[in-house]
Amino acid sequence: MKQLRRTLRPAGKTAQSILRWKRFSFNEAPPIFGNSKPKSGSHLLLQILNGFTQIMPYRYVDADPIRTIKYEGGRRTADEILADLKRVPQGVIGWGYLEATKENASFLTAAGRVNYFIYRDPRDMLVSQVFFATDMHGEHGMHDYYNSLPDVSARLKVAITGIEKDGLKMVSVKQRYEGVFQWLEQKYDVHSL
16 A cells, blocks of 8 residues: 555656646746755655645655665665666656765755755754654664663764764764765855754
């Protein structure tokens, strides 16, 4: 049922937009892409992006984010990510969790594009990430390890310093936020929230 809804969603959203905007073409508005670091405000970003569909002629916000990491683990190639970015239909607002690689930045900051990047105070992000991995997402790579630690302070220390032990690898908060700083250093068309 869920797959059927995912398959039919674009057509249904497009039909709603045709009725709302009384047009069949959605090529006039510039492409928008919303970007976030995981656990750093993507739900708020989606609310903002969905708001654009109410005040500007966009068809809908893409249901699925473009990710750097594969669901089953491991990193996606630059070509795979770029192919996903190019697949976002005209008039559809895309979003995802992308790093500021040369390829991503070049595509997303091309003339005529509009980009929003949301990030969160690192302290708040760490508390959210530890809570999410410990209590909400049993399949998270850090779930078992976090639950083996005595308390939230010990979990936060690991989240701050990072870990590479017994097959677990998580970078430090400093390394995670280097990616935020790379997006903030972009000179053109990245609006930070």
